[in-house]
Amino acid sequence: MKPTKSILPVIVFCQFFCTSLWFAGNAVLNDLIESYDLKTSVIGDLTSAVQFGFIIGTLAFAILTISDRFSPSKVFLVCAILGASFNLGITIEHxxxxxxxxxxFLTGFCLAGIYPVGMKIAADYYEKGLGKSLGYLVGALVLGTALPHLLKDLSSVYPWKSVIISTSVLASIGGILMFSLVPDGPFRKASHHLNLSAFFSVFKNQSFRSAAFGYFGHMWELYAFWTFVPFILKTYNDIHTHFNTNIPLVSFFIIAAGGLSCILGGYISKKIGSKKVAFLSLLLSCICCLLSPFLFSLNHHLFLLVILFWGMVVVSDSPQFSTLVATNVATEIKGTALTIVNCIGFAITIFSIQLITNLQNEINPKHLYIVLSIGPILGLIALTRNKEK
Known part of the structure; x- marks a missing residue:
């Protein structure tokens, strides 16, 4: 059975709709602070709560091998509906x-049944050209992550709750479409029993370890960068007071640009391989981290071009790392392996986000983002230690 051409676009749109839940709270952060009398430092806690929920969710899904034992589309639907419901919870009065x-936290927990499960569904349909397929899928995640910032800009004349309601509606639609239009894939090999050893056994494979550790280094940078994009823009505005950047709109474009680079990287991977694309992307984003203090001395247009480029290379390696993970593990535990790597990767994001948050009042904001280079450097070392393509 060959995968139909219509399957990938459906998976992509469902992933896009559902992952809009991820940064919905961040997009309306200032409104939350004003409405509920919160401290301005809540940004790190708000983002980390989602990440922590995702970590606990992926840990539970991985240990119980949920996406390998049950129909991934059904898991996706249940988590999309529950995630949409918990997302609406922050609109409750008082x-x-x-x-x-x-x-x-609960929204993040449900996202554990959306993002890695969506990749599992794609892997069940596309054994060949998986790097390209996951390029589209992670591109959808990136656009979904950026979407709340755009909704915030477009709905500036409406109550902030409209952003939350919109993302919940989209997530529900995404879950229903996945369940209705995407049956189990032709390459799915179900696991019929609980396999607790899978959580540990996958790391015995050297190629898997190399890909996983490279991904972990990438994750140290990625979500911290996404979280603090509005603050990078605000810092630039504070330094160059004659400019007044539209922070929600520009934040959307910076994050969304990564969606295009994921797709482009997917096509390039068909020619040079996923490992080379991942290595080059990680190297370029590392350079951006190291040169970040000089960003704030650039003129307005050059600053926007450089940070837009950073937004592209910071995530273009993500689908290629997932491809390397998926192709270096047994088929019957592929979903579990992807979930395990996601679990550890997102745990790492909490440390980098909290570190940047704690350093905000300690060092010059222009020098904050050099810290993000630690992950890419270690990730590059992990990739170079494995000589396989």
Whole structure:
């Protein structure tokens, strides 16, 4: 059975709709602070709550091998509906910080059944050209992550709750479409029993370890960068007071640009291989981290071009790392392997996000983002230690 041409676009759109839940809270952060009388430092806590929920979710899904034992489309639907419901929770009147963080945690938990499960579904349909297919899929994740910033800009004349409601509606639609239009793939090999050893056994493969550790280095940078894009723009505005950048709109374009680079990287990987694309992307984003202090001395147009380029290379390696992970593990535990790597990768994001948050008041904001180079440097070392293509 050959995969139909219509399957990949459906998976991509469903992933796009559902991952809009991820940064919905960040897009309306200032409104949350004003509405619920929160401290401005809540940005790190708000993002980390989602990441922590995702980590616990992926840990549970991996240990229980959920996406390998049950129909991935059904798992996707249930998590999309529940995630949309928890996302709406932050619109409840008289919320406090603990309740907002709880709802964001639960939303993150449900995303564990959306992002890695979506990749599992794609892997079940596309054994050949998986790098290109995951390029589209991660591109959808990137656009979904950026979408709340665009909705915030477009809905500036409407209550902030419209952003949350919109993302919840989109997520519900995405879950229903996935369940209705995407049956189990032709390359799916179901695991019929609980396999607790899979969580540890996958790391015995050297090629798998290399890909996983490269991904971990990439994740140290990625979500911290996405979280602090609005703050990078604000810092530039504060330094160059004669400019007034539209932060929500520009944040959308910077993050969304990564979606295009994921797709482009997918096509390039067909010619030079996923490992080379991942290595080059990680190297370029590392250079951006190291040169970040000089960003703030550039003129407005050059600053926007450079940070837009950073937004592209910071994530273009992600689908290629996932491809390397998926192709270096047994078929029957492919979904579990992807979930395990996601679990550890997102755990790492909490440390980098909290580190940047804690350093905000300690060092010059122009020098904050050099810290993000630590992950790419270690990731590059991991990739070079494995000589396989």
């Amino acid at each position: 919320n406090q910080l603990w309740s907002i963080l709880t709802f964001r």
